[in-house]
Amino acid sequence: MKQRTWPRSATACLLLATAPLAGCAAHGAPSFALFGAYFPFWLTSAIAGVVGALVAHRVFVKTGWARAVPYQLSVCTALGVIVGVIVWLLGTGAL
Structure with missing residues (x-):
């Protein structure tokens, strides 16, 4: 049998395909201490982005731009x- x-x-x-799985293994993921536990900074950025989108939507509705955009x-x-x-970018010091 061959x-x-x-x-x-x-x-x-x-x-x-598996090369990116190493990720931040060499230097560690950007994180900060929150209530004694390390909190990943990408999650903070994602939450800020969702809040930013919600604020933008509220501004569009309040000013009437919702009909024009x-x-x-x-x-x-x-x-x-x-x-x-x-x-x-601000949190990781890249900006």
């Missing part, structure tokens, strides 16, 4: 992503 082997391209693809979901999501990225 034994099957993986082609080299499949092995290369598998190695490339097309694709409100996309616009508010983009504003939330911008807020989250800015919080991430």
Whole structure:
């Protein structure tokens, strides 16, 4: 019975696909102490982004821009992503 082997391209693809799994293993993930426990900073940025999107939506509704702005979901999501990225950059010292 002949034994099957993986082609080299499949092995290369598998190695490339698993390379990002190392992530922050070498330097540690950005985090801060909150009530004695380490809290991941990406989660803080995500929460800030969601809050930013909600605030943007409320501003649009309150000022009447909601009727004039097309694709409100996309616009508010983009504003939330911008807020989250800015919080991430400020928090990690990259900005």
